[in-house]
Amino acid sequence: xxxxxWSLAREVAVKxxxxxxxxxxxxxxxxxxxxxxxxxGDLVTEVDxxxxxLIVEDIxxxxxxxxxxxxxxxxxxxxxxxxxxxxxxxGTNNFALGIPLYGVCISLSYQGQxxxxxxxxxxxxxxxxxxxxxxxxxxxxxxEAKPKGVLVKSTISWIQGHGVGKDDHRALRLRHHLEHSxxxxxxxxxxxxxxAMLARGDLHGVVLYNSEGEDLYAGxxxxxxxxxxxxxxxxxxxxxxxxxxxxxxxxxxxxxxxxxxxxxxxxxxxxxxxxxxxxxxxxxxxxxxxxxxxxxxxxxxTNARTxxxxxxxxxxxxxxxxxxxxxxxxxAAVPEYHAELLAFVQEAINxx
Numbered sequence: 336x337x338x339x340x341w342s343l344a345r346e347v348a349v350k351x352x353x354x355x356x357x358x359x360x361x362x363x364x365x366x367x368x369x370x371x372x373x374x375x376g377d378l379v380t381e382v383d384x385x386x387x388x389l390i391v392e393d394i395x396x397x398x399x400x401x402x403x404x405x406x407x408x409x410x411x412x413x414x415x416x417x418x419x420x421x422x423x424x425x426g427t428n429n430f431a432l433g434i435p436l437y438g439v440c441i442s443l444s445y446q447g448q449x450x451x452x453x454x455x456x457x458x459x460x461x462x463x464x465x466x467x468x469x470x471x472x473x474x475x476x477x478x479e480a481k482p483k484g485v486l487v488k489s490t491i492s493w494i495q496g497h498g499v500g501k502d503d504h505r506a507l508r509l510r511h512h513l514e515h516s517x518x519x520x521x522x523x524x525x526x527x528x529x530x531a532m533l534a535r536g537d538l539h540g541v542v543l544y545n546s547e548g549e550d551l552y553a554g555x556x557x558x559x560x561x562x563x564x565x566x567x568x569x570x571x572x573x574x575x576x577x578x579x580x581x582x583x584x585x586x587x588x589x590x591x592x593x594x595x596x597x598x599x600x601x602x603x604x605x606x607x608x609x610x611x612x613x614x615x616x617x618x619x620x621x622x623x624x625x626x627x628x629x630x631x632x633x634x635x636x637t638n639a640r641t642x643x644x645x646x647x648x649x650x651x652x653x654x655x656x657x658x659x660x661x662x663x664x665x666x667a668a669v670p671e672y673h674a675e676l677l678a679f680v681q682e683a684i685n686x687x
Contacts, residue, residue, distance in 0.1 A: 530554025
């Protein structure tokens, strides 16, 4: 796309997010038809579906050749290097319970790299926009994450996926350790708004445990463009590859990197799997991998390992092919706080 088309994509995403957010705000507190997506308690309402349809229609009306993955409708549109990810109502559980904390999340990727992210705080009526390598904004104000104070007296946030069970002892131990390491661990159940708080500098950090969903991509770009450092639990930097979070740098084998960069489909998944197999003998587990999305789409990542660098002593007892090999586990904070927060996470992991 040329510069005019880039501007148009941003305009379309902001307008669609605004419309979907206003729809949710108008329906908030009213009578809803609530259904369970699965046995994990993940909910969907008619507002989710209506907002999803609204966003998808708005995007395809302007970009009919683009691909779309949406939270409720699944995969649609043409096969394309340009892929949109849509979460029309992030925080559905909050919305259904009458808790005014929910939003809209839209992102656009090109050849596997997230290039545009839009988050709508539906309750406050605020739009957050991030453009790769250009910056992040709350409305017209450029964002730069600069929290103050010491980490041990700060507030961080915990994001976990719907698949994390009450008997996940690793999650319980890690969260318990974090709660004793900082002043407060916030759980909002609206990940996109959590990322917005981090990008504004309201939070000192975020820890993601077995996360999933379309709300991840725009939020991650927003935070990174605001100056936030994001790594996996072993301290390896991450980037957006193949529509998912993948580790970049030494820890990726050629197969995983090439497969993920391919952008989608079987080649990305195969590449990631090949990379994981090729490097399975090393000592540090990278905390990302292949992850099946809610709508059956395969999210490509890596399960690489490495015994090089400063993280050589970090070990995990997560079994091959399970938990950390199949999902997204991240530590996000501005550089001056990241190392300390990462150390808290690694202390809990190494305590097994």
